[in-house]
Amino acid sequence: MTTASLETPGTQSAPGAALKLFTACFTALADNIERVLKGKHEVVELALICLFAEGHVLVVDVPGTGKTTLARALAASLDGTCHRVQFTPDLLPSDITGVSVFRQDSGRFEFLPGPVFANVVIGDEINRASPKTQSALLEVMEEGQVSVDAVTHEVPRPFLVFATQNPVEMAGTYPLPEAQLDRFMMRVTVGYPDHASEVEVAGGTAVGPAIAALPTIATAQHVAEFAQVVRERVRVPPPVVDYAVRVAAATRELPGIRLGAGPRGSVALVRAARVRAGARGRAYALPEDVKALAGPVLAHRLVLAPESELAGVTAADLIAEVLARVAVPQPTAGGNGSSANGA
Template sequence: MSTFPNPTAPAATAPAIAFHAPEALRLFRECFHAIGDNIERALTGKRDVVELALTCLFAEGHLLVEDVPGTGKTTLARAIAASLDAVWQRVQFTPDLLPSDITGVSMFRQTTNRFEFLPGPVFANIVIGDEINRASPKTQSALLEVMEEGSVTVDGTTHQVPRPFMVLATQNPVDMSGTYPLPEAQLDRFLMRISVGYPDHRSEVAVAAGSAGASAIETLPAIAGAQHIQEFVQVARQRVNAAEAVVDYAVRIAQATRVSPHVRLGAGPRGSVALVRAARVRAASQERAHLLPEDVKALAAPVLAHRLILSPDAELAGLTPASVLDDVLRTVPAPALGHMAKARV
């Protein structure tokens, strides 16, 4: 029997997942929700945020959590790391942080009379980057290659990071003095950008009483190992059928952002690819072997909003990328279920 539904079971006892087993999607759903239940012990009342973060993890994407201080950004990141029996590293971004502090450096060893590569904190399964917008652009750009390619090049030698690999970055959208806004090229590397938001009254009481929040992270058990996560990534990618009509719907949404009169720069092809990848995970988390238009609609805002640059007139009018996406979703017709082809894309 799978140990995933039991939050107290150590990840080391969980069996390896047979990728082609008939129950692969069932095990995916059990693992997904068991990890979500575990994280909620630290971040209570935020199930939707937790599931978006896990969707990003299983879609092999990177997550940017943007919110005001004290809302649980770092708690979410640490709870995800604690729930996995995997290697994780935390980097506090500061203006004096150097690119080599992230990627690693080659050091000369007198004992061997040769240079030896010392890996940086990006060589982990989960990399938590706190206050990423406080680092210099040069340091921020050091993450670009590893986020997109899963590798680091130092002194002409390429080093692969372990899999699965996820950068979970946080940033504060207020008090911007001394910060460096992420360039569009780097924002595009994040599969999603989400906000945690303030907790409800009951959840805030639990945090104040010490039964939730950062104090609860130390007691969280590991639910699944890195090997399981990597196998489940393939389950979502290969075992969930995407009808051509649903993929076409996701592409039409991305294309509609490019021609919107309120948008100066819309979502590129990377956005539509990310939307389909995330939708596959959402379907798998519900033990479905096929995509629905609702999967695409539900994930359009967290996947695409941060890829839009609004026109000056739209910003003056008080529009936001999320509100523009709402208009796009209302104007782009979803495919009828009865006309969707069953062929996998």
């Protein structure tokens, strides 16, 4: 499937047909990215869920596992604007958002947009920039706009920040504050490929030329329209919403956590579950969608207590404990809906 063969959902009057188009587009994008990122279907799916849920993704892993490859392959699969920012300690906020320049010929200030004005913004090694520069992303990641010299400028839609981070080399880095982490819909890891996939990569062509040869699957307009299709035509039953909220709220009550997931976490969990359901061809979300996404959506929002860190407990361990404790809604006799089972 390419942009030439992909129909826009607006050409289909039936809700079911539009959802089928979204499922086909999602699958085609995943297959296209996996041509260069072998054996990482789950990670690719999570990145695409963030794209269509209008969220942002933070990929944290050791060097050489394919973090930037995933970002570049995703951008190459879309016929939209893509800007890459190499985060360094000397990077300034204006290097990201843009700056107002005085034009002598007109006698006026003119705003020159920064690299954040793109459909896909790749922030490479985001934790190498100073906290002052990192804070330049707070407004645009939450509100889709940039304020410079008391003037607000909207970024294009869709808008995805795809940031990478190396968790091993900590020299010359600045930890991302909780407010910054909370604006990422998901935090994922790529991990090492399996043996067969690594053999295929090692014996194949270079990644750079392979990414350049990837066909374009969807336009920015396709992504924006399909995101609307998912919002309007994939329903999340009230018991499933209640379950997602109870899972997020339970993270605030564990003794090993100093700070749990806030309301932004539960909202992100519901939005992501909706897209996951649509990607599987369902017009309704299930508790299994919430359970599958709870780790990537909520784990990075937790601040562990010192005793948990000393004991070697991870946020993923605590999310697993929460999922084991919170009761799952049971299906009703009606079929697609669910009924809450009580906490």
